[in-house]
Amino acid sequence: MINEPEEPEFWESAFTEKQEMWGFEPAKSAVLTKDLFVQKSVCHVLIPGIGYGRNAKIFKDSGITVTGIEISKTAIEIARKHYGTDMPIHHGSVTDMPFDNNRYDGIFCYALIHLLDSSEREKLIRDCYNQLSENGYMVFTVISKEAHTYGQGKFISEDRYEMFGGVKMFFYDRESIHAAFDQAGLFEITEVTENYPFFLIKCRKGG
Numbered sequence: 050m051i052n053e054p055e056e057p058e059f060w061e062s063a064f065t066e067k068q069e070m071w072g073f074e075p076a077k078s079a080v081l082t083k084d085l086f087v088q089k090s091v092c093h094v095l096i097p098g099i100g101y102g103r104n105a106k107i108f109k110d111s112g113i114t115v116t117g118i119e120i121s122k123t124a125i126e127i128a129r130k131h132y133g134t135d136m137p138i139h140h141g142s143v144t145d146m147p148f149d150n151n152r153y154d155g156i157f158c159y160a161l162i163h164l165l166d167s168s169e170r171e172k173l174i175r176d177c178y179n180q181l182s183e184n185g186y187m188v189f190t191v192i193s194k195e196a197h198t199y200g201q202g203k204f205i206s207e208d209r210y211e212m213f214g215g216v217k218m219f220f221y222d223r224e225s226i227h228a229a230f231d232q233a234g235l236f237e238i239t240e241v242t243e244n245y246p247f248f249l250i251k252c253r254k255g256g
């Protein structure tokens with residue numbers, strides 16, 4: 050079966066037009082996750098939806114090897130320009146994971162899963178968990194229902210709305226996080242304020 054991601058051209062034109070649209074500083078969630086990964090001696094991290102790599106650098110600077118997945122070719126080109134070519138980035142949709150047979154001891158997925166529909170979200174969690182090595186950690190950041198944009202735009206389905214000229218977003222609360230992540234080794238949910246209120250979701254495999 051071929052999975053067609055919902056908005057490939059949305060992201061391609063966003064990066065073509067706005068280039069490094071979130072600057073070069075890592076998100077707060079990336080800093081917190083880097084601290085966890087360093088503490089747990091994580092060596093190889095997968096970043097689905099890596100964008101142009103602003104959140105990858107902080108891991109690389111800590112000696113962690115990073116592999117990315119990104120749907121926008123332009124974002125990948127920008128990442129290559131700023132962060133070099135030694136970081137493999139698979140070009141494609143996370144809905145087509147896995148892209149390699151590697152096991153990763155860390156996965157960091159920032160502001161991506163809430164863009165997917167219900168079956169794609171389930172598949173992403175399953176695919177990430179499958180690529181996690183035993184005792185590996187995966188961290189997701191997701192938008193919260195506390196965001197002022199919750200309930201705005203066009204209603205798609207429960208807690209999912211279309212806004213910003215074509216992005217569909219699923220807004221999480223603790224209940225929906227437990228429902229989605231309990232089976233994937235969920236052990237901590239914290240709140241973190243980025244450009245919107247987010248949840249930082251930490252899971253561990255096994256052990």
Ligand SMILES: C[S@@+](CC[C@H](N)C(=O)[O-])C[C@H]1O[C@@H](n2cnc3c(N)ncnc32)[C@H](O)[C@@H]1O
Pocket residue numbers: 054055060061071076097098099100101102103104118119120121124141142143144159160161164
């Ligand atoms: C909200 S942005 C976050 C980007 C990045 N993590 C950052 O903050 O620097 C979502 C990213 O996921 C990418 N993306 C969206 N849908 C995707 C999909 N189905 N598969 C892979 N990447 C996707 C977008 O192109 C974009 O780079």
